[in-house]
Amino acid sequence: MGMTYQPPNPLVLYEQATGTQCGTGESAMGPFYCPRDSRVYLDLTFFQELSSRFNAPGDFAQAYVIAHEIGHHVQNLLGASEQVLQAEARAGSRRSANRYSVALELQADCFAGVWAAHAGEVSGGKVALEPGDLDEGLRAAASVGDDTLQKQTRGRVVPDSFTHGSAAQRQHWLQQGYSTGDPKACDTFTEIR
Numbered sequence: 001m002g003m004t005y006q007p008p009n010p011l012v013l014y015e016q017a018t019g020t021q022c023g024t025g026e027s028a029m030g031p032f033y034c035p036r037d038s039r040v041y042l043d044l045t046f047f048q049e050l051s052s053r054f055n056a057p058g059d060f061a062q063a064y065v066i067a068h069e070i071g072h073h074v075q076n077l078l079g080a081s082e083q084v085l086q087a088e089a090r091a092g093s094r095r096s097a098n099r100y101s102v103a104l105e106l107q108a109d110c111f112a113g114v115w116a117a118h119a120g121e122v123s124g125g126k127v128a129l130e131p132g133d134l135d136e137g138l139r140a141a142a143s144v145g146d147d148t149l150q151k152q153t154r155g156r157v158v159p160d161s162f163t164h165g166s167a168a169q170r171q172h173w174l175q176q177g178y179s180t181g182d183p184k185a186c187d188t189f190t191e192i193r
């Protein structure tokens, strides 16, 4: 896209709680990216949960989670995060604000797929996808879909309250990024304009 990539600051592994420029990070929040200090924060117990509670084990399931968060870093560099915050503030209802949030999250999934498509070349061969890896990622994407989580916790699904997208949407956009390898194919926002 003619821009120079600025890497984020090194990822922070923590247990239970940690101070960040975005307030206190807690395990219960799951992994997150803080744009103010340009870092991803991760409590490794999330990976145990992903494997046991969410039934999505595997190294690539974990790689997808980190790549999704770095996707938010890329959105920060592109200015997409800021535009979404403004659009959410202008949105007349919680429901339409949520649609922007979903588009932003699905784009981060798509960027994770773009990374996976290029992981071998950008790492000089240190990272290589093996057979079954993409399936691990797709299983993880489905397991953190809003409908999957709502079914588990509330017993019913309320699509208007989605903030990250359904299992099917998350799988679709991860796959889209992976099969195209092109960030331009990650325009998740056209559907809500």
Ligand SMILES: [Zn+2]
Pocket (backbone or CB within 6 Å): 068, 069, 072, 105, 108
């Ligand atoms: Zn996210």
